[in-house]
Amino acid sequence: MYDQEKIKKMKNHELAMEAYYYSINNKLIGGISEKNAVKCFEQIIAMLNSDERLNLPFITVNGKCCVATKKRLIKCSKNMFGYKFKEWNWSQITNVFYKTTLTAGTLILNTVDGEVKISINRGGTEFAGEKLRKLKREAK
Known part of the structure; x- marks a missing residue:
């Protein structure tokens, strides 16, 4: 039989696969392989609280995976030394904007520490921006 840790990893892997395909289906995909994206999403999922x-879930054009929950926004990037995380609680984000150009889209977060720009696929910019705004409103 499987031990509890193995079962948890299987569930995390399944959730990570769903996150990857959600990002593809909603045109929120960037320059990263399926294998690396799933591993990144698995790392983020392991960080989440039980509630x-x-x-x-979305992927930036430069291959970083991001997940927005009702509590926070987490960005994961992989380098040769492992995974690096950056996160913002919704209370740290004052405004969410988005804009598109002919070739790309940008999510712009005004945070207490300054402006954060996240480049994403042009086709999913409006969808992601509106979803982030909704999460921000609900977090108040």
Whole structure:
């Protein structure tokens, strides 16, 4: 039989696969392989509290995976030394904007520490921006 840790990893892997395909289906995909994206999403999922769920998983154009929950926004990037995380609680984000150009889209977060720009696929910019705004409103 499987031990509890193995079962948890299987569930995390399944959730990570769903997050990856959600990002593809909603045109929120960037320059990263399926294998690396799933591993990144698995790392983020392992960080989540038991009451958090993935409200918006997406991948930036430069291959970083992001997940928005009702509590926070988490960005994961992989380098040769492992995974690096950056996160913002909704209370740290004052405004969410988005804009598109002919070739790309940008999510713009005004945070207490300054402006954060996240480049994503042009086709999913409006969808992601509106979803982030909704999560921000609900977090108040």
